[in-house]
Amino acid sequence: MKIKPDTTLVEYFYHWERTTPDRIFLRQPFGDTWLDFTWQQAGEQARKLAAYLHSLGLPPKSRIGLVSKNCAEWFISDIAIMLSGHVSVPFYPTLTAEQLEQVVVHSGCNVLLVGKLDNWNAMKAGVPNGVICVSFPTYNPDPAHVQWADVMTSQIPFSDSPLPSPDELMTIVYTSGTTGNPKGVMLTFGGFALVLHSLKEFVPIEVPAIRLLSYLPLCHMAERGILANMALATGATVHFTESIDTFSKNLAAVQPTHFGSVPRIWVKFQQGILAKMPQKRLDLLLRIPILSGIVKKKIRTTLGLGQVQFIGVGAAPMPVSLMLWFRRLGIHMQEIYGMTETTSTISVMPRNGIKDGTVGKALATVTVKIDPDTGEICVKSPHNMLGYYNEPAMTAETLGTDGWLHTGDKGEVDAEGYLRITGRVKEMYKTSKGEYVAPSQIELRFADNALIEQVCVVGQGLPQPVALIVLSESARAEDKTIVAESLRLTHQSVNKILKPYERVQKIVVVQEPWTVENNRMTPTMKLKRKEVEKAFASRIEGWYEHKDDFIWEM
Structure with missing residues (x-):
């Protein structure tokens, strides 16, 4: 089926359900076996769930919450919500009870679909009274909930085939919250359709037998706006990971044709490769013509990327040095830059026009301008958000009166139309010397050292920056x-290319990694800078005054 700019996800679903009922759509792993759902089977379950939602007599466009790790029922639920004429509101599966309550109350959800979770017992206290909960099957369903299995046996499949209009509200997506409280971004059916159509210029979408691995949080736009969007539009087969521990095994088994990722994963891949084959030996093998090809192919296949046609990387800055390292292995990545508020995508790196240090060129549907006063990247697009749900003041601040969406990123566009990110407007801080420092750009320069897994440059009010490092x-x-x-x-080489006021004065190796669990990373592996700074605020000045330029945290 051709990807068109005005075809909604619902229409794509009807097409595959009707024309390829027996094709495998979703594959859920359980150990060494896979539970498969054909388009017909997934469609029947989605229509039964839609019938159940319809039976509740909810007002049109009621908000339906969805909290689960990635699984087949997540996709089925999302389709059901669309068919029933309601609005899906997906939540991160790592939320605390307090955080869950905040977003459920703010969004006004009437129903919450509860799925694959690590600690529902700790989370469920956040569900407000009166919210109807439905438990997915097989993932320790809560006996107090309406059961998925009962819905499947009691409901007659919803037979209507309604078609939403492109400008209709499809979903409210809460941001992952690197700063402040999450905001509910309102996105339309038409926005999803336009993004996918525009991506055709950069991504091989209209190709047969697409295989996808869904593992990044589906409530995040990097996964939902591109992978889930692509899956429904192209009739792809979507495989899921069983757990973090089985990620490598599942990836190797699937051998996806299209693979989306975040930079942190490539750091892990690199560490795994070097643990088995030290850099000197790898360099030697790559210099031998015939052996080089064999080694590259083996590494790609072992990783699970032996048949990949497209690798997209985004959600956080990607070090150029890391991309170059993998390019030597025949693994070519295309950076994608975007945000939830733009329905996932602003720009993509052209496969045949890679320009390192940039995030590619804007989609045809996106106009980019740089604010002459602040250097902020502003974008205008028909797939920009409608606004933040129930937050008119925040909406006005971000969208402005002229329709230009303020991204919060600083950047520049070169003569060839390539966009370069130079920092975050609100992350820049002033040293005691009165100079502004963009920490993210300094942090990227430390990525050449494979011994470094995470780095956060701090220094508000100090004469020079300090780099906190996790090994x-x-x-x-x-x-x-x-x-x-x-x-x-590494410290010396980085300082040589920085401006005098940017040069890092101290290196501090901290002991505890920054994770989602200790609230120093978002679920999509973005650094929560304010949380890291807060954790070490009382010690940074003392480290700065320390006689050594290299310090181990005690």
Whole structure:
């Protein structure tokens, strides 16, 4: 089926349900076996769930919450909500009870679909009284809920085939909250359709037998706005991961044709490769013509990327050095830049026109301008959000009166139309010398050192910046003297190319990794800078005054 700019996801679903009923749509792993759902089977379950939602007598466009890790029922539920004429509101599966209550209340959800979760018992206290909960099957369903299995046996499939208009509200997506409280971004059916159609210029979408692996949070626009959108539009087969522990195994088994990722995953891939094959040996093998091809192919296949046609990377800055490292192995990535408020995408790196250090060119549907006073990237597009749900003041601040969406990122557009990100407007801070520093750009320069897994540059009010560093797992097992010498060399090389007021004064190796669990990373592996800064605020000045330029946290 051709991807068209005005075809909604509902229409694509009807097409595949009708024309390819026996084709496998969703594959859910359970150990070494897979539970398969054909388009017909997934459609029947979606229509029964839609019938159940319809039976509740809810007002049109009621908000239906969805909290679960990625699984087949997540897709089925999303389709059901669309068919029933309601608005889906997906939530992160890692929320605390307090956080869940905040977004459920703010969105006004009448129903909450509860699925695959690690700790529902701790989370469920956040569900307000009066909200109807439906439990997915097989993932420790809550006996107090309406059961998925009962819905499937009691309901007659919803037979109507309503077609939403492109400008109709489809979903409210809550941001992951790197700063402040999450905001509910209102997105339309037409916005999803336009993004997918525009991506055709950069991504091989209209190709047969697309295989996808869904593992990034489906409530995040990187996964939902591109992967889920593509799956429904192209009739792809979507495979899921069973858990974090089985990710590598599932990826290798699926061998996806299209793979979306975040930078943190590539750091892990690199560490895994180097643990089995040290850099010097890898360099040697890659210099031998015939052997080089064999080694590259083996690495790609072992990772699960032996048949990949497209690799997209986004959601956070990607170090150029890391992309170059993988490019030597025949693994070519295309950066994607966007945000929830633009229905996932602003720009994409052209496959045959890669320009390192940029995030590619804007979609045909996106106009980019740089604010002459602040350097902020502003975009105008028909797939920009309608606004923030129940937040008119925030909406006016972000969209403005002229329709230009303020991204919060600083950047520049070169003569060839490539967009470069130079920092975050609100993350820039002033040193005690009165100079503004963009920490994210300094952090990227430390990525050349594979011993470094995470880095956060701080220094509000200090004369010079301080770099807080978390070592990789392999580095933590290495001799401290060797690690220290490597980090000092990186420190020196980075400072050589920075402006005098940007140069890092101190390196501090901290002990505890920054994770989603300790609230220092978002579920999509973005650094929560304010949380990291807050955790070390009382110690940074003392570290700065320390006599050594390299410090191990005690």
